[in-house]
Amino acid sequence: GAVVSQHPSWVICKSGTSVKIECRSLDFQATTMFWYRQFPKQSLMLMATSNEGSKATYEQGVEKDKFLINHASLTLSTLTVTSAHPEDSSFYICSARIGVSMNTEAFFGQGTRLTVV
Amino acid sequence: GENVEQHPSTLSVQEGDSAVIKCTYSDSASNYFPWYKQELGKRPQLIIDIRSNVGEKKDQRIAVTLNKTAKHFSLHITETQPEDSAVYFCAASVGGSYIPTFGRGTSLIVHP
Numbered sequence: 030g031a032v033v034s035q036h037p038s039w040v041i042c043k044s045g046t047s048v049k050i051e052c053r054s055l056d057f058q059a060t061t062m063f064w065y066r067q068f069p070k071q072s073l074m075l076m077a078t079s080n081e082g083s084k085a086t087y088e089q090g091v092e093k094d095k096f097l098i099n100h101a102s103l104t105l106s107t108l109t110v111t112s113a114h115p116e117d118s119s120f121y122i123c124s125a126r127i128g129v130s131m132n133t134e135a136f137f138g139q140g141t142r143l144t145v146v
Numbered sequence: 147g148e149n150v151e152q153h154p155s156t157l158s159v160q161e162g163d164s165a166v167i168k169c170t171y172s173d174s175a176s177n178y179f180p181w182y183k184q185e186l187g188k189r190p191q192l193i194i195d196i197r198s199n200v201g202e203k204k205d206q207r208i209a210v211t212l213n214k215t216a217k218h219f220s221l222h223i224t225e226t227q228p229e230d231s232a233v234y235f236c237a238a239s240v241g242g243s244y245i246p247t248f249g250r251g252t253s254l255i256v257h258p
Contacts (some may be wrong), residue, residue: 061244063246070251070253071251072235072250073190073248075245075247075248078245122189132197132239132241133178133244134180134195135180135246137182137190137191138189139188139189140189
């Protein structure tokens with residue numbers, strides 16, 4: 030299957046600093062990528078849909094100024110957690126689909142464990 | 147928007163038994179229903195999916211059934227093995243938006 034690579038796999042940062050997470054589709058072009066947040070023993074909570082060349086679509090309750098998403102190319106989307114605080118500590122995971130015009134399987138990155146101290 | 151309910155949250159079975167996980171969805175326009183398996187510390191991976199024009203799909207020990215009228219779909223795992231232990235997520239997505247909505251997950255534990 031298709032490969033989605035997410036980097037870094039884990040990061041520890043100080044409160045108040047910003048952290049950038051990258052999501053790359055290695056062997057296919059992804060017009061749309063999704064960013065999720067996953068709490069321990071909980072489901073995947075969709076944060077935003079990242080569209081190449083346009084602004085991301087954020088889910089209700091997700092602060093767009095805090096979670097900056099850039100999808101500058103068909104193979105790369107980035108999520109920047111700005112002015113991170115301990116409550117932002119979580120597992121962040123991206124996914125991408127092949128194709129645009131129909132429902133298909135989503136391929137997930139390996140996720141990023143963010144710890145804000 | 148779409149709402150997906152998943153039950154049970156935890157399922158414990160003996161090796162060799164069958165396991166069934168059930169999901170319901172709210173939006174009758176949903177037409178794609180994938181199931182993902184997430185092992186501890188790893189990414190979710192698709193194990194089986196079904197589209198709304200099909201009532202049942204089977205792949206070796208795994209099967210999925212869909213009842214569009216009742217708006218529910220189920221995952222069936224037969225002859226469970228310890229390596230089936232993981233968290234399983236169902237999802238539903240509406241044609242047109244193609245954004246999957248996930249259930250809360252089921253932690254399946256298969257005891258040897």
